[in-house]
Amino acid sequence: MDTLFNLAKRILTIISVLILSALTIIIIVSIFARFLGKSLYWYDEVSAILLAWLTFYGAALCALNRNHMGFGNFVTSIPIHLRKIIFCITEVLIIGFFSLLAWAGFYVLSIFGDETLTSLDFISLATAQSALPIGCVLFVIAEVLSIPKAFHSMVKGKTQDNEEIEQALREVESNVEMKMAREKIQ
Numbered sequence: 001m002d003t004l005f006n007l008a009k010r011i012l013t014i015i016s017v018l019i020l021s022a023l024t025i026i027i028i029v030s031i032f033a034r035f036l037g038k039s040l041y042w043y044d045e046v047s048a049i050l051l052a053w054l055t056f057y058g059a060a061l062c063a064l065n066r067n068h069m070g071f072g073n074f075v076t077s078i079p080i081h082l083r084k085i086i087f088c089i090t091e092v093l094i095i096g097f098f099s100l101l102a103w104a105g106f107y108v109l110s111i112f113g114d115e116t117l118t119s120l121d122f123i124s125l126a127t128a129q130s131a132l133p134i135g136c137v138l139f140v141i142a143e144v145l146s147i148p149k150a151f152h153s154m155v156k157g158k159t160q161d162n163e164e165i166e167q168a169l170r171e172v173e174s175n176v177e178m179k180m181a182r183e184k185i186q
Contacts, residue, residue, distance in 0.1 A: 005064070005145045010063040012138065019057060023050040042119035049117075049128045051173030056135020064142035066150050080155065087154050095143055098136045105133030 030043035062068050074081055108129070115125040153163060 001145065001148055005149070008142060008145055009061070009064055012057060012064060012142070016054060016058050016061055019050055019054045023047060023054060026050070039139045042117075045117055045119045049131070052129075053131040053135075055184060056131045057138065060135055063139050064146050066146055066160055071159070072161065075154065076157045076159055083154055090149060091143065095140050098139045098143070102133045102136035102140065105129075105136060109133060143155035 025041055026040075026047055030040045030047075033040050059068075075086060078086070109126045112125040112129065117123045117125060117128055152160075
């Protein structure tokens with residue numbers, strides 16, 4: 001499961017970085033083109049679509065890392081048997097909601113038919129709007145892949161904040177420069 005988790009994390013990170021890079025390049029090029037009097041007629045439509053893609057793919061990456069907002073401190077303060085029940089209920093609700101949203105997204109894509117973007121008529125509207133259903137499917141996959149680790153942390157009573165602090169401390173302890181600084185102080 002860790003291999004799948006790491007592979008999904010790497011793929012989602014690469015996709016998100018590529019989309020963000022493309023979005024950045026398109027906006028910067030369009031700014032310079034406008035100064036030169038050669039405005040790009042398609043950049044605003046493509047930028048809006050890329051922003052939607054970045055939002056959905058980035059949300060899936062956040063789901064994989066369990067970085068979405070939550071009530072970690074509240075959940076860890078309640079008894080363990082209730083924690084397990086709440087965890088299971090929330091997972092079913094989240095996976096159910098995004099599965100339903102993915103189904104609705106694929107249904108909407110089928111309605112578009114042969115429609116294309118206004119500014120770039122060689123790109124179908126279904127391709128441009130595919131971020132919703134694909135992003136929701138990726139969110140469900142990310143949620144499922146992260147359940148074992150999240151459940152283990154929840155049983156131990158650890159929150160995402162605790163894990164981030166522990167990771168930061170491990171990184172500081174393994175940092176060569178920090179070790180050299182400690183030796184100089186002593």
